[in-house]
Amino acid sequence: MLDGLCKSGLVQEAMKLFGLMREKGSIPEVVVYTAVVEAFCKACKLDDAVRIFKKMQGNGxxxxxFSxxxxxxxxxxxxxxxxAVAxxxxxxxxxxxxxxxxxxGLVDEVCNAKGVEEAEKLVRSFQDRNFAIDEKSIREHLDKKGPFSPVIWEVIFGKKKSGRPF
Known part of the structure; x- marks a missing residue:
């Protein structure tokens, strides 16, 4: 319902419904806030999505x-x-x-919009934050959701391996 209201441009109505959902308290607040963020994202109202996300955090x-x-x-x-990177x-x-x-998805978007070098910096910054690349799940995602450019494989995994693109 929130999604439909947001897509129809009825932001005020969506916010009223959101408030009513919060008042009822029958759904955990993180779920309610996340539903509103999702609805705004689907409606391409990204400023509102970010505002609600920050409001969620501000309200403790x-x-x-998933959020x-x-x-x-x-x-x-x-x-x-x-x-998105922030x-x-x-x-x-x-x-x-x-x-x-x-x-x-983030690496692919950065590569397409800002180039390979920026995408490589992004991957390195994740690794610097001790993000352990789960090679198996990433390879499965690339194989199943592709085709992805071979450049994406190289940005994420580095050097080529014989017999496969990377």
């Missing part, structure tokens, strides 16, 4: 990994890569790691 509700994933994906799709860093600092889809 701790985002979970971050939705916001990061929405920001990537909306071309707001700097914000929230990914925040995700690390909150003790969460991006899943393969989030990681590959």
């Amino acid at each position: 509700v701790i985002p979970n990994a 971050y994933w939705l916001l990061i994906q929405g920001l990537c799709k909306g071309g707001r890569l700097d914000d 929230f990914c860093v925040e995700m690390f600092e909150a003790g969460h790691s991006p899943n393969a889809m989030t990681f590959v």
Whole structure:
């Protein structure tokens, strides 16, 4: 319902419904906030999505990994890569790691928009934050959700391996 209201441009109505959901308290607040963030992302109202996400944090509700994933994906799709990277860093600092889809998607978007060198810097910055690249899940994601450019494989994994692109 929130999604439909946001997509229809009925932001005020969506916010009223959001407030009502919070008042009822039958759903954990992180779930309610995350639903609103998702609805705004789907409606391409990214400023509102970020505002609600920050409001969630300001109200003492701790985002979970799924909350971050939705916001990061929405920001990537909306071309707001700097914000997506910033929230990914925040995700690390909150003790969460991006899943393969989030990681590959962000690297792919940065590579396409800013070039290979920036994507390589991003991967190195994740590694500097002790993000252990789960090679198996990332390879599976690249294989199943591709085709991804061989450049993405190289940016993530480095050197080529014989018999496979990387």
